[in-house]
Amino acid sequence: MLINRLFTICLIGFVLASIGACSSTNYGDDQFQLRMATHGKDIMWIPTKVETTHEMLTLAGVKSTDILYDLGSGDGVIPIEAAKLYGVRAYGIEYNPDLVALSIRNAQRAKVQNLVSFKQGDIFVEDFSQATVLTLFLGESLNTRLMPTILKMKPGTRVVSNTFRIESWIPDREIKTRPGEMAYLWIVPATIDGPWVMSGLPKGDKANLVIRQKKQFFDGSINTINRRAIYFEDGRITGNQIEFEFKDGASSYTFKGQISAGQLIGILNNDPKLQIVANRPGKVSQ
């Protein structure tokens, strides 16, 4: 078990070092000479290239109103570039105090110190729940350890990872950043799993909707008294936006809606007259 873990850490270190080795940039400054593969708490320091940073920010669709957090922020390249390009408020959490001090100096040199803040701390302890964009360059096992916290973040939060996936969470999008290098995007889905009481269906009064959610995907059934259950598959959640299709006899329907104030509200077949509202049991509106 320990040997497996050590092997995984060495492998990730090798992958990171190979990615970083392609870069010719000099790092650090006159106060702190930064070497490739400098020790970090759970993973060593290797920088995201500036061009890759720009591609990651584009993939996340960063806007000036976002709040960006980079976990394990190294020399600060991602928050600093985000502030320079988009005028966004950006934060870095970094364990190594020398890297935190260097990031602050780098932000001053880039003249974005008013937009960017760096905090010395452990990403598994610090709070980053305010983020609307989260950036990662950490390795798959650290990404996966962060996943339960990420899934509790605000629906619609965009998570972009340089090179590494999150185990068992299929990305919403992925791009090739360089030959052999990828960046991945996940959008935190609203939680819709479980029972709902639905009203507004074309052939019925009220129905029980049961959803079985797997991150941004879901299956389910619509159950109406005295009628056969309608089963559906391949539902999709993008932040608070929800879409699924179902058949009722010969008729086909597409539901498109969103979660708003705990209610699932939407329309069928893009027809505003066919409005559907679903509430959690016990919270049914009349």
Ligand SMILES: C[S@@+](CC[C@H](N)C(=O)[O-])C[C@H]1O[C@@H](n2cnc3c(N)ncnc32)[C@H](O)[C@@H]1O
């Ligand atoms: C691969 S580097 C990425 C640096 C930066 N995000 C980038 O993309 O250029 C990972 C960084 O995470 C930091 N780190 C490792 N474990 C950490 C932890 N538990 N809490 C905070 N930072 C950590 C390391 O010191 C290192 O700077």
